[in-house]
Amino acid sequence: MAIPPLPRSRTRHASGAALGLLLAVLGLVAPPAASAVLDPVAYDPGAIEKSVVQLYIEWSGAVGYDGDHGEVVWLQEPVAYGSSCSGVFVTASAHIATAGHCVDNSDPATIGNELAAAYLRSQGNTEEQVEQKIGYMWYDETTITRTVYAYQNESLQGAVLPARGLVTEVVAFQNLDQGDNALLRVTGFTEPTPALPVRAGAAAVGDRVTAIGFPALVGTVSEAGRQRASFKSGEVSSVQTWSSGVAFVEISAAVSAGMSGGPVVDGNGEVVGCVSFGPGNGQAFNFATTDLDGFLLTHGVDPASAETLQPVPVQPRTATAG
Template sequence: MSSQGAGQPLADSPRTTWHRLLRWGVGAVAATAMLWLSSPAIAAPADSPPPTAPLEQLQALVQPAVVYEQITWTGYVYDETNKGYFTEDPFTVSYQCTGFVVNPDGYIATAGHCADYDRTVQDAILSQVVDWAYENDYYEATPSKETIATFARNWRVDGADSEGTPDLSVSVAYGVSVSGEPTGKELTARVVAVRPPGQGDVALLKIEAEDLTVVPLSDNSDTGVGTEVVAVGYPVSVDLVTDVDFNPSFKEGTISAKKTTDAGSLQVYEISAAVSGGMSGGPTVALDGDVVGVNSFGITDEPQAFNFVQPAQTMEEMLRGEGVENTLGPVTEEYRAGLNAYFAGDRDAAVEDFEAVLQVVPSHQFAQEYLQKAQALPASSTSPLIWVLLGVAALLVLGLIGFALWARGRRAGGTSPPVPTPAPPGSPLAGTVPVVEAEPVAPAPTAPSNGQETAAASDPGAAADSAASDAGSDDERFCPNCGKQHDADAHFCPRCGQPL
């Protein structure tokens, strides 16, 4: 028996080829991804925020806008009884407050009593005069200090060019270097507007500066009892026992109650945060960094934290009255965007934003510090190279799938070579069966007339010999399966392909 074609591998089926190509393409994509993840030049995703405390984020938002204020009143005291000034030199009273920037062009908010000549300031100046008069025997009878103090009702405090009001000077200094000004450098401020405590206790100052970092004022719509707040300012008590470093204190607390003053005409917030002298005028902020109030006053000799702030909208009303907008400005917007990106772990965006701030304000201390912190973060995963690699791999997979489908279609078409069919046992050959056009089946021989019988019918052996003799003489054969005529030396039926 012939074994023609034996030992040759069978051709892959279209389904096998398609699966093999698809597996190869998926493997290519996986290899590309692994290459990207393991490459030292392209870091894996690292958008995990750095470990920070909420107060650190709040400090970064607020402190660049907070200023230290030195308030000085200078007056000449006139004795109306003796018709003359006590001395040629003025008497001065100084104290400190806190303020915060509300407009990038140098507008600073503070408490009204920080810039208002009230009875407290007047009494402080007159007290100095009492001491001076007693120590210098101003009165001939040398009365006691207590007696001299009773004469004060006849004294008047004048300014250099004004009567009845001493001269005011306000200096501000930044706790951090901003807008080209180093930390602690004093800048002269002028008073734009003042509302004394009975009218809202807010004031607006102006310095000659631009591109300052600003804190936004809250509209107080969401400010209610229980709101977490942080009071910011420069407490005198801290400066008395520590070195002055121009770093404000951040006192945490909540809004304890909403109250009114002046017969219900003014609203104030009672807060549990510890606000002490020197913090007046500083901002009390919510945890998002928006100012909810201006530090105003406390209760004298109260052992517990028991303080009040003026709502931010009181300050907003003053700004509108002076034609000033509480706008952040480009520097503050870039700086805050950088902080948001940094605390979200987005290294590239943070670096870009802080660098933009430093292009405008090279001395911005907090932008410098957080730029260094951002640069120390793990690299972000936004490199365009990964998208190029993944795109190429995806196109490769699509191309392979398309090729596999095209090849599969060709195999399934009418012009495709037939699939080899094994020959049945005992057949002379086993091989590929050619596909040919179907032809009509030859008609069967006509049956003999009634009463007649052929020799083949009466003698089967003779009939077979006769048929073989006829076929051999004419070299004609017929397929036993379909009846197709074929040549004498054919091994397969040209119509149905069956072995002969």
């Protein structure tokens, strides 16, 4: 049985809610998570964390239901729901890499069902009632919109994005069968962005890696607007090729929902791919994308070089007499 994409962290609400409320529902931050040491060179976790961003994807569209006489009764206002992912700056020009499934709008039926379910939940229906009533709901795929916001914890040293979020443009994305990479760019942003270097070539079995992102469960116990990235260590367990010919890297880092699209970095601090799919419940069995470097170059983006991340000098320890 195929393993589905790692779930995006989802929040659902009726349309018209302010973005600030949406972000609060996501639960932005907890105390800083324990940071993994990146082998074989010691790096300041803050030098990496300032490059990692949270993403909020708002989906909106017209929803209706069956009337008493067989007609469709359309709601006066669009309905919206949201999902959250992670991403990473890969250039100094506000380009962000993430997972393609985070922003994939190629299947309006799935989005329409989520919109209909969001409306039913907003009316106080239980999950069982939603299942029963969803078949009597309608959606208009021509009205579906997608808005992607990128944001960071403003108190993090080196962060450049506000916690209220800035709109990003979806430059390109691949669906899961194509590779699950995506390229975003923060709209109208001129300040230099702290990019992580992208590794040219695939990771090898046995390489130590660290997956970085924002787990949804951490967000539930975090102070809104102040979530710190979680660092989950592991290694490359295998490189697997799908029937479509696309390769994915199996990693033993225990990632979970909300970390989709977050960077997976090697011991040199270079991004080898983005968190893609797995069981989604924190098991140490997940997959990351490959050929991120090639995907970016295909779309005219030259990713940051390895010189953008400098190692922290390791001071020798001094023995004390007595």
